[in-house]
Amino acid sequence: MFVSIVGATGYGGLELIRFLNNHPYLKIKSLHTSSQYGRSLNEENAHLMHMKDKLEEIDPEAIANNADIVFLATPSGVSSQLITQFSNLDIKVIDLSGDLRLQTPGEYEHWYKKTAAPRPIIEKAVYGLAEWNRKAIKEATIIANPGCYSTASLLGLAPLYTAGLAESTAEVIIDAKSGVSGAGKSPSAITHFSEMNENFKIYKVNQHQHIPEIEQQLGRWSQDMQPIQPITFNTHLVPMTRGIMATIYIKVNRQTSSAELVDLYKTTYEDHPFVRVQPLGHFPSTKQVYGSNFCDIGVTYDERTGKVTVVSVIDNLVKGAAGQAIQNANLLMGLEETAGLWHSPLYP
Incomplete structure (x- = not known):
């Protein structure tokens, strides 16, 4: 082909x-x-x-x-x-x-x-979040590949919404960081070495274009079918080439435990080879997905606040762009989902 x-x-x-x-x-x-x-x-x-x-x-x-x-x-x-x-x-x-x-x-x-x-x-156009839209992707002719921040955030939130632990009224705060390649190849003042080296910048405060994309998908997952509470979502540039870390905070509708959440995430993603759920008490770093199509997720519950913290990491150029696009192409053409993508992350 x-x-x-x-x-x-x-x-x-x-x-x-x-x-x-x-x-x-x-x-x-x-x-x-x-x-x-x-x-x-x-x-x-x-x-x-x-x-x-x-x-x-x-x-x-x-x-x-x-x-x-x-x-x-x-x-x-x-x-x-x-x-x-x-x-x-x-x-x-x-x-x-x-x-x-x-x-x-x-x-x-x-x-x-x-x-x-x-x-x-x-x-x-079919939204190409491969882990959650396989059937529609296989039957599509036009696919809208998700944004990089959206991919990390939505894969991190999906189990809570689809299991009914999060409601449309839930307050969601997403604190996301990206390597500089997320700003694209064209040079700019913000990506200039002397500006970015040994620096840490917030940008597009409350204005990032992935906000409505995330809210749109959360609305589709929300089981109470009410309009989604607007999310708080902000992005930062980190002086590294690749990687996204989305740290997500969300209040759930009942008491749970970190062990229960880890089990939920592992069960949810057991048939999805590119999502790797961390063991109880462990949280991912961007280095462990570098150059790969993996999304690694760690999750915990804070009994004091009643909030869940989810940490989701991807390589912004792979799972956040080209890798997910090829994953969608594999599904579209009836191929094995992992074809051409089953590579270990680069390390060190």
Whole structure:
């Protein structure tokens, strides 16, 4: 089966290439860019010196004629323009941007400050949180790959909502940190070495675009079907290259115990190979998922406050982007979910 990548020179596109080069069934047919076409991929990517592929223009019809799947690893606002052309062609689409995730009219424009994709296409797109939407993903033609912060946060919260321990009125506080690669490949003042080195920054305070995405999915899981209480969600940049840690605080509706919660999480994710639940009293670090498609979760209960603390870690470029996109592609094409992704994290 053949795949094409639009936005092949960004961090997400390059990570797709890294994994697809070792995929047993999905083979790269073409690589596309809006600004560097005609050049060799390895000209500005020395780690890919062994690859001689030429970057091509973005021609949806030509891509559809030669590939089974196209990954749109583009910045927000680009996929929404391309998706109309691809939706009329015989090709499956996996969009890594945020352009197709938000279903409520007006939400995308409010949070992303860009023009939304056509409403019928947004409604057709399936949210690709693989562990929780397998059936719909397998039957989809367009997949909205979840955001990186959203993936870590939602995988951490899902067992509490689906088991009825959390209600729509529950107060949720998510304190999230990311490596600098989460800001993308284009240089900026905030990612400049002298600004970021030995520094720790909060950004987009109460304004991050993953807020409505998380609330949307929590609303789908909420068993009392009431509108979700707005979450408190803030993000920070850490002077490291990769990784996300989401530390989540939520009050549950009955007394529980740390042991009960660990059992709940282990039972919930026992058939999901990429989610690893920590033993009682243990909590994950970003290093233990580095370069991999794993999400590691630790959970505990504070009897004094009646709140649950969940710690969820992922590699933002893998489980938070390219790895999850390939996981979705595997499901979409009827392949083993772990195909091409069953790699140990890089260590040390």
